[in-house]
Amino acid sequence: MKKLLIWIALLAPLLTLGLFALSKGWFYPEPFPAQLTPEAFSRLISDTRTLKAIIDSLLLAVLVSLLSLIIGYPAARAIGTQDFPAKKYVWLAIFLPTVVPPLAIGMGMSILALQTGLSGTPFGIILAHIVPTLPYTVFTLAGVFARYDENYEYQALALGASPTRIFFAITLHLLAPGLAVAGLFAFLISWSQYLLTLLVGGGRVLTLPVLLFSAVSGGNPTTISALSLLFLAPPVLIIAATARFLGENPNSVHERI
Amino acid sequence: MTTVTFTHISKTYPKADAPVLDDFSLEVQSGELVSLLGPSGIGKSTLLKLIAGIEKPDGGKILFDGESILSIAPNQREAVFMFQKAYLFPFLSVGENIAFGLKVKGFSPEERQRKVAEMLDLIGLPGIENRRPNELSGGEQQRVALARSLVIRPKVLLLDEPFNSLDRPVRLNLQEAVRNIQRELGITTILVTHDLDEAMAMSDRMALMMGGKVAAVDKPNILFQRPPCMETAKFVGVETFIEGVASSGTFVSAEWGELKIEDADKNGRAVYAIRPEHIRIQKEKCENALAGVVKNCIYRGAQIEMQIVLGERVLRAHLPAKNEILPAGEPVQVILPKEHLFIVR
Numbered sequence: 101m102k103k104l105l106i107w108i109a110l111l112a113p114l115l116t117l118g119l120f121a122l123s124k125g126w127f128y129p130e131p132f133p134a135q136l137t138p139e140a141f142s143r144l145i146s147d148t149r150t151l152k153a154i155i156d157s158l159l160l161a162v163l164v165s166l167l168s169l170i171i172g173y174p175a176a177r178a179i180g181t182q183d184f185p186a187k188k189y190v191w192l193a194i195f196l197p198t199v200v201p202p203l204a205i206g207m208g209m210s211i212l213a214l215q216t217g218l219s220g221t222p223f224g225i226i227l228a229h230i231v232p233t234l235p236y237t238v239f240t241l242a243g244v245f246a247r248y249d250e251n252y253e254y255q256a257l258a259l260g261a262s263p264t265r266i267f268f269a270i271t272l273h274l275l276a277p278g279l280a281v282a283g284l285f286a287f288l289i290s291w292s293q294y295l296l297t298l299l300v301g302g303g304r305v306l307t308l309p310v311l312l313f314s315a316v317s318g319g320n321p322t323t324i325s326a327l328s329l330l331f332l333a334p335p336v337l338i339i340a341a342t343a344r345f346l347g348e349n350p351n352s353v354h355e356r357i
Numbered sequence: 358m359t360t361v362t363f364t365h366i367s368k369t370y371p372k373a374d375a376p377v378l379d380d381f382s383l384e385v386q387s388g389e390l391v392s393l394l395g396p397s398g399i400g401k402s403t404l405l406k407l408i409a410g411i412e413k414p415d416g417g418k419i420l421f422d423g424e425s426i427l428s429i430a431p432n433q434r435e436a437v438f439m440f441q442k443a444y445l446f447p448f449l450s451v452g453e454n455i456a457f458g459l460k461v462k463g464f465s466p467e468e469r470q471r472k473v474a475e476m477l478d479l480i481g482l483p484g485i486e487n488r489r490p491n492e493l494s495g496g497e498q499q500r501v502a503l504a505r506s507l508v509i510r511p512k513v514l515l516l517d518e519p520f521n522s523l524d525r526p527v528r529l530n531l532q533e534a535v536r537n538i539q540r541e542l543g544i545t546t547i548l549v550t551h552d553l554d555e556a557m558a559m560s561d562r563m564a565l566m567m568g569g570k571v572a573a574v575d576k577p578n579i580l581f582q583r584p585p586c587m588e589t590a591k592f593v594g595v596e597t598f599i600e601g602v603a604s605s606g607t608f609v610s611a612e613w614g615e616l617k618i619e620d621a622d623k624n625g626r627a628v629y630a631i632r633p634e635h636i637r638i639q640k641e642k643c644e645n646a647l648a649g650v651v652k653n654c655i656y657r658g659a660q661i662e663m664q665i666v667l668g669e670r671v672l673r674a675h676l677p678a679k680n681e682i683l684p685a686g687e688p689v690q691v692i693l694p695k696e697h698l699f700i701v702r
Contacts (some may be wrong), residue, residue, distance in 0.1 A: 255444045258409055258437045259509060260460035269457075273448045 114332075120325035140326035150311060150327075157291060157307040157338055158334060160222070164229040165237075165286035171230065172237035176282075179238070179275060180245025198235045202295050204233065210299040220304040229293055230302040233286035240285055244278030277346050284342055359421050359545045361408070363386040363672065366417035367569075368403055379569035381417070388543040390536070391574075392556040393567035394592070401549040405515040408436050408547070421512055434528065434632035436513040437506035441521045443498035445490035451477075451501050452486030458509035476504035479538060492642050503535060507542060514539065516548040532559055536548040553593060557581060565589045582632070587701045590630050596673050597636070597693075599629045608698075612668065617647050617695040628702040635697035636674035638663060639691050645698075646690040651683045665691055 120126070120142050123133030144150045175194065179187065197205060209228050210219070252274060256266045272279070294309040294311030301310070312327050363383045369376040377400035385391045391399045406412040408419060410431025418425050428436050437458075445454045455476055456469040464472070477483050480500040490498060499519060506514060516535070520528040536559050539546050550556050556563050557577040564574040565584075573580055573589045584590040587598065601610030606621040608629060618629065639646075649665040649672070661676045663683070672691060683689065 249444075251440055251444050252441070252446065254411055255408065255438060255440075255505075256446075256457065257411075257432050258434075258511075259505070260432050260435075260461040261457075262432055265461065270446060273446070 112239045112331075117328055119328055120321050123322060127322075141330075142324045144323070144326055144330065149306065150330075153306045153308045153311050154330065157309070158307070160225060160229065160307060161287045161290040162289040164233055165224055165283040167226065168230055168233045168237040168286040169241075169283050172234055172241055172282065176241030177245050178236045180242040181248065181250065195235050197231050202232070206295050206299040207217055209296065210302075213300045213302075219300060220302040222305065224300050225297055225305050228296040229290045232293070232296070233289045236285040236289060237282040240282035241275075241278060242276060244282075248275070280345065284338065287338065291335060308344050358387040358543060360387045360423075360568070361513055361545055361547070362418075362420040362423070363404070364418045364420070366404070366407065366419065366554075367415050368400070368407065368412065369415060376409075376415075376569050376701060378414070381566075381570050383564055383571050383574065385545055385547060386561075387422075387545055389561045390539055390546040390548060390559060391562045391564055392548040392560040393564050393566055394550060394553065394556045397551055399566045400569055401551075402517055403516050403535050405438070405547065405549055408513065408515060409438055410434055410436075422514065425593075433510045435509070436515055437449050437509070437511040439499070439502055439506055439514070439516050439519040441489070443495075443502040445493075445498055445501055445505070449490075449492055450486065451488045451490065451493070454490065454508055455486075455505045455508055457505060462509065468520075470663075472508050473504075476508045480504045481534065494527075494532055495523050499523065500534065501532055503538065507538065508543065510542075511544065514544045514546040515548060516550075518550055521552075528555075535559070556590060565592060583699050584630075587628065587630075588677055595630050595632055595701075596630050597633065599631075599698075601627065601629070603627045603629075612670065613647065615697065616693060618698050619695050620700070623700065627700055629698045630701045631693050631697050631699070633662075633673050633675040634660075635694060636672070636676075637692040637694065638665070638674055638676060638680070638683075640690060640691060641692055643692060645693045646697055647693070649689055649691045651687040651689055653685060654682045656682060665689060667691060 119133065122136045122138060123141065124135040124137050126133035156183050175190075178184070179191065184190075209231070213219035213224045213228070216224075218227065252270055253266050256270045257263075261269065292309060293307075294313055297305060297307050297310055298313075301307075305309075308327075308331050312324075312331055315323050318324075361384070363381055366378050366381040367376055368378040377398075381393070381400075381404065390524040393404065395401055403412060407414050408426075410426075410429075414427070418434070419427060421434075426436075440621065445451075446457065449457070452470075452473050455473045456464075458559045459472060473486060474483070477485060480503060482497060483499055485493075485497075485501075493501065502519075519535070520531055523531060532555060548556070548559060560577055562574055563577050563580050565572045565580065567588050573585050580589065581593050584593050584595065590598075591599060599608070599610050599613050599616070601608050601616075603609075603618060603620075603623040603625065606618060606623070608616045608618045608627070610616070616629075647667055649667040652666045652671060655662040655664075656678075658678065660678055661680050661682060663674045663676055665672050665674065674691070
């Protein structure tokens with residue numbers, strides 16, 4: 101019974117969205133749409149602007165996740181495995197972007213982007229997205245590193261492996277689940293980023309959230325619902341795939357004799 | 358075949374008050390198994406880390422066959438580790454784990470396969486190449502870890518309490534296996550342990566560590582029977598220490614009375630000691646006999662532990678199990694045979 105309620109709570113909004121997206125001419129007081137048609141979807145998919153927004157958003161989110169992982173890895177490793185003076189303040193500095201109101205950061209970054217000529221460029225948007233994603237990747241990876249046993253690496257070292265080889269042959273494998281989760285966080289944050297894209301992109305870079313917001317102000321429920329579902333699909337698919345992958349490969353870092 | 362020499366090694370960890378290693382010197386002969394024995398936190402593991410290049414010494418030298426290794430990159434030193442945990446790479450099969458070092462060195466797949474099979478025969482687990490580490494028991498994992506370390510024919514094998522997490526029968530079995538394989542391959546080995554029995558059973562020589570340096574190093578039987586100082590004596594289980602003055606074969610102690618000793622040329626203040634197994638208990642008086650009363654008798658199977666009250670002190674003797682168990686309050690003679698009394702200070 102409890103399970104059923106949870107499923108209803110989870111699925112009801114999605115079903116409503118789906119119904120709206122497929123409806124045509126659904127007016128009060130009709131309980132169901134007069135006509136169901138995938139017209140809204142086909143219209144969206146045939147619209148090059150929407151297609152480009154989807155591809156751009158995906159590329160952006162993937163690039164941002166990768167860069168966040170690359171930038172966050174050394175910081176997380178230092179925080180998770182070592183003790184050093186002022187560790188607390190380093191933590192605080194890394195976390196600051198999540199505490200300060202996004203609009204405050206966004207306005208500042210917008211001005212900075214205009215001054216440096218990065219405004220409206222993909223590179224500028226990528227940099228802007230890394231600001232909110234980095235704290236989450238560092239936080240997740242630091243937790244992974246706190247439980248990480250460097251002796252695996254020392255074993256490889258003693259067996260003659262070079263540091264580069266150890267990183268690719270040992271560390272990446274051991275950390276894969278943690279890296280996947282951290283990357284997923286970054287992906288989701290970047291994927292759903294509206295404010296920073298708008299402020300730093302200056303309206304010239306159209307991502308899916310930007311399109312969605314303009315559609316919402318347009319007020320056509322069918323278009324809004326169809327767009328929302330398109331917006332939801334990639335994260336849901338990725339989370340499902342990751343959950344499956346993590347389920348199959350339980351985090352090997354905790355493995356004990 | 359490598360001789361390992363430590364000269365005047367010192368190491369202090371940042372933020373620590375006292376050095377973990379302080380003027381540590383030791384030479385391990387080629388093909389020898391030397392154990393470093395001492396209470397935990399005494400810098401035994403640090404020493405292995407220095408050899409492997411995980412840590413750097415503050416001063417002193419480490420030489421392999423007379424050549425300093427401190428300037429050599431850690432992955433070129435050919436000193437391999439075996440820890441308390443096997444640290445098999447969980448995402449590789451047993452065969453791939455063992456072949457890891459060979460792959461790094463650029464051996465061909467056929468050679469790798471052949472050597473892996475050889476090593477698996479040597480550790481007594483033939484044919485398990487395709488198993489996953491998590492399908493093996495703790496003892497098997499340690500054997501595979503040993504195979505992975507030895508397949509590259511390292512110069513030095515470093516054992517950091519590798520048997521600690523295992524059950525006693527598995528542990529004894531593995532100790533014997535490691536010792537046999539080490540002898541067969543003639544690999545210079547340093548074993549770190551706090552377990553006296555393990556050190557005695559496995560080593561050619563034992564080095565007792567105290568205060569960051571070697572307090573005593575010798576063959577296990579010599580260190581066990583005749584530890585050279587009070588601290589080492591306590592570590593190998595000596596409990597009876599007698600303070601007094603020696604003069605030409607007699608040793609006079611305020612608490613113990615007059616005892617005969619073997620070294621006739623020792624004169625002046627000294628402390629003598631005796632192992633609990635060497636104390637004899639009997640009814641009749643003889644040389645070096647002291648009158649006492651049985652306080653407690655504990656049957657331990659292989660031996661009988663007898664506590665005897667002598668004046669104000671309690672002395673503990675380990676008697677062969679064939680002795681009879683005496684009731685508390687029984688008057689006895691405690692014999693401290695002079696050939697077993699040794700000087701510790």
